[in-house]
Amino acid sequence: MTEEVKLFGTWASIFSRRIEVALKLKGVQFEYIEENLSNKSPALLKYNPVHKKIPVLVHNGKPVAESLVILEYIDETWKHNPILPTDPYEKAMARFWAKYIDDKLWPAVTKVLVSKGEEQKGVIEEIQEQLKTLESELKEKKFFGGESLGFVDIAANIIVFLLVAQEALGMEILTEEKFPVLHGWYQRLVDDAVFKECMPPREQHLSSVKVWFGSSTPSK
Amino acid sequence: MANSDHIVLLDFSGSPFVMRVRLALAAKGIEYQIKEEDLTQSKSSLLLKVNPVHKKIPVLIHNGKPVCESLIIVEYIDEVWKDRCPLLPADPYQRAKAKFWADFIDKMVHPSSYKVWAANGEVQEAGKKEFIDRIKMLEGELKSNPYFGGETLGFLDIAFLPLYYWFHTLETFGKFSIEAECPKLVAWGKRCMEEEFVCASLPHPHKVYDLVVEYKKKMGI
Numbered sequence: 149m150t151e152e153v154k155l156f157g158t159w160a161s162i163f164s165r166r167i168e169v170a171l172k173l174k175g176v177q178f179e180y181i182e183e184n185l186s187n188k189s190p191a192l193l194k195y196n197p198v199h200k201k202i203p204v205l206v207h208n209g210k211p212v213a214e215s216l217v218i219l220e221y222i223d224e225t226w227k228h229n230p231i232l233p234t235d236p237y238e239k240a241m242a243r244f245w246a247k248y249i250d251d252k253l254w255p256a257v258t259k260v261l262v263s264k265g266e267e268q269k270g271v272i273e274e275i276q277e278q279l280k281t282l283e284s285e286l287k288e289k290k291f292f293g294g295e296s297l298g299f300v301d302i303a304a305n306i307i308v309f310l311l312v313a314q315e316a317l318g319m320e321i322l323t324e325e326k327f328p329v330l331h332g333w334y335q336r337l338v339d340d341a342v343f344k345e346c347m348p349p350r351e352q353h354l355s356s357v358k359v360w361f362g363s364s365t366p367s368k
Numbered sequence: 369m370a371n372s373d374h375i376v377l378l379d380f381s382g383s384p385f386v387m388r389v390r391l392a393l394a395a396k397g398i399e400y401q402i403k404e405e406d407l408t409q410s411k412s413s414l415l416l417k418v419n420p421v422h423k424k425i426p427v428l429i430h431n432g433k434p435v436c437e438s439l440i441i442v443e444y445i446d447e448v449w450k451d452r453c454p455l456l457p458a459d460p461y462q463r464a465k466a467k468f469w470a471d472f473i474d475k476m477v478h479p480s481s482y483k484v485w486a487a488n489g490e491v492q493e494a495g496k497k498e499f500i501d502r503i504k505m506l507e508g509e510l511k512s513n514p515y516f517g518g519e520t521l522g523f524l525d526i527a528f529l530p531l532y533y534w535f536h537t538l539e540t541f542g543k544f545s546i547e548a549e550c551p552k553l554v555a556w557g558k559r560c561m562e563e564e565f566v567c568a569s570l571p572h573p574h575k576v577y578d579l580v581v582e583y584k585k586k587m588g589i
């Protein structure tokens with residue numbers, strides 16, 4: 149049966165990049181559709197009427213939305229190269245850490261980009277506490293998923309955005325000195341053949357972040 | 369495995385998140401011990417030990433190993449006790465839809481409900497409208513089925529049912545009628561309440577109201 153797989157995303161969104169990684173890890177052929185978020189396509193609005201957001205995966209005409217839900221759908225549909233563990237407890241742990249990344253790290257990272265002065269300092273400390281928590285989960289492992297990258301590693305691609313953002317805006321949040329374990333993991337992550345193919349082009353990402361979030365106005 | 373399982377649930381009466389776990393355990397006929405946490409007092413050393421990251425309930429401790437976050441716990445229960453009463457469907461697409469809507473409840477419906485019972489004035493009014501708009505979207509998912517899970521109660525029913533048990537509380541604080549806006553959803557809730565395992569595991573909606581009044585008073589909300 150011919151399968152039709154489409155992914156609606158944007159080049160800079162770490163959320164749609166997660167889906168690209170999962171599909172490529174499983175060797176699934178797909179059509180990628182770049183959305184313009186200031187002019188959303190009728191197709192996107194049809195496939196995700198609830199949130200009107202990317203990413204959306206459309207498999208044989210059936211849409212799936214919300215990146216972590218999509219990742220699990222992909223893992224259950226294309227069962228080779230699993231990204232989630234089979235053991236229920238290990239699976240629950242993986243889901244816990246992916247949720248932690250989305251519920252805690254992501255809002256803090258977006259906040260640090262728009263806050264200034266004392267408030268920004270506070271958010272930077274908050275992010276660093278979260279990174280310490282993630283490091284304590286990673287421990288001696290090569291990846292959060294163990295020997296190969298898995299669900300949590302894919303979810304933790306937010307760190308790609310964090311590193312670009314901190315360079316673009318001249319902040320120091322995640323440094324090798326402060327986070328040697330996470331730094332080591334990150335080097336392995338971006339060295340992975342599939343993962344590195346799915347990263348936003350660096351120079352373009354840096355200059356876009358500077359345009360979107362960079363500001364010379366001092367804090368009030 | 370069944371007879372040697374030791375299961376503890378860290379609980380706080382009235383919490384819609386804990387209620388989800390109680391429902392899942394009851395649906396599968398699993399015996400467990402409850403350890404009541406009083407969220408109006410300082411957190412117990414057990415809670416801080418088993419959920420050091422969030423320090424929140426519910427926590428399910430299965431043979432000494434803690435699982436946190438209510439929907440993650442419900443999925444865990446479904447996967448460990450997969451031989452009885454499956455909560456999630458087998459088909460990946462149907463599973464994804466159930467998880468999408470459960471995520472919608474957490475991200476969109478719960479925050480609105482908070483504004484209804486914990487806020488006043490304009491914030492509360494905005495919360496009421498937001499809450500109704502959002503549960504109407506969920507109501508559409510019932511279609512012509514008796515339950516979100518189809519012919520039987522499933523994952524999404526369990527994810528939302530505790531909020532149905534909070535409707536009386538929300539209506540009383542918000543001075544509005546949810547049934548007038550979402551009759552199909554209220555019919556669904558009443559249907560679920562007819563299930564023995566449901567009323568055996570959850571405090572009656574009027575009791576939930578009393579618990580929330582007490583909570584608000586103690587927390588100065």
